[in-house]
Amino acid sequence: MGKVILLSLFIFSTNLYAAQTAKQQKIDELVEVMNMDAMVDSMYGQVESMMKNMSAQMGVKPDEKAIFDKYYADMTEVLKTKMSWQKMQPMMINLYDKQFTSQEISDMLAFYKTESGQAILKKxxxxxxxxxxxxxxxxxxxxxxxxxxxxxxxxxxxxxxxxxx
Missing domain, CATH: 1.20.5 (Single alpha-helices involved in coiled-coils or other helix-helix interfaces)
Incomplete structure (x- = not known):
């Protein structure tokens, strides 16, 4: 009896692991199809735009521009270090794993591989x-x-x- 339970648990855990591995593979593919690494890079461009606006809002004078630019460069470096794709990727994969079912991941993959899906990702x-x-x-x-x-x-x-x- 104990061997049957042990064998059943082993089969169940093996099937669960295989399903989890398949889901992880789909999430990895989704991350690639969505070009999430490029999205993170584009975030830096958005921050740069915000920083330019901040310079104007703060009334940075031409003779103060070097001071502002130094602090801007330091902030950008911190962001690129602390919010790199390398650091974000495992968190994003975990987030998608927790929030979406395997079927939902498959559906997103199918959509984002279409012309419309790619247009949305680019825009x-x-x-x-x-x-x-x-x-x-x-x-x-x-x-x-x-x-x-x-x-x-x-x-x-x-x-x-x-x-x-």
């Missing part, structure tokens, strides 16, 4: 960059109100604390 970095810029503009527009509310909160907390004492 997505520009869509993401434009959406980030729109979000930044909306946040900037809301910032005075947010700061006013934060100030009111600070005052309300001061009053509450002074009444408690």
């Amino acid at each position: 997505m970095p520009q869509v993401m960059q434009a959406s980030m810029q729109m979000s930044q503009a909306l946040v900037q527009d809301a910032m005075p109100e947010i700061q006013a509310i934060a100030g009111e909160l600070g005052e309300a907390l001061k009053r509450s604390r002074s009444e408690a004492n």
Whole structure:
């Protein structure tokens, strides 16, 4: 009886391992088809664009440009080191493994291999960059109100604390 249970567990775990390995292979292929490494590289271009906007927003003067450029280069180096594709890849694979079934991965693979799927992948970095810029503009527009509310909160907390004492 014990041998039957042990054999059943072995067969089950072997089948589970094979299914997991097949799913991992599909995820690896999906990562390749989606050119995720290139997407990470395009992220650096988006950061560069944001940094140029930051320079203008901070009012960096021409004689201060060298100072700004040095800090910009340092920040870029940190991002490229801490957010490299080499570091992100295992996390992305794990994320896809946890979030999507094997069938969903297969369906994504089939779609992204199509002409439309490839067009979406090529255009997505520009869509993401434009959406980030729109979000930044909306946040900037809301910032005075947010700061006013934060100030009111600070005052309300001061009053509450002074009444408690």
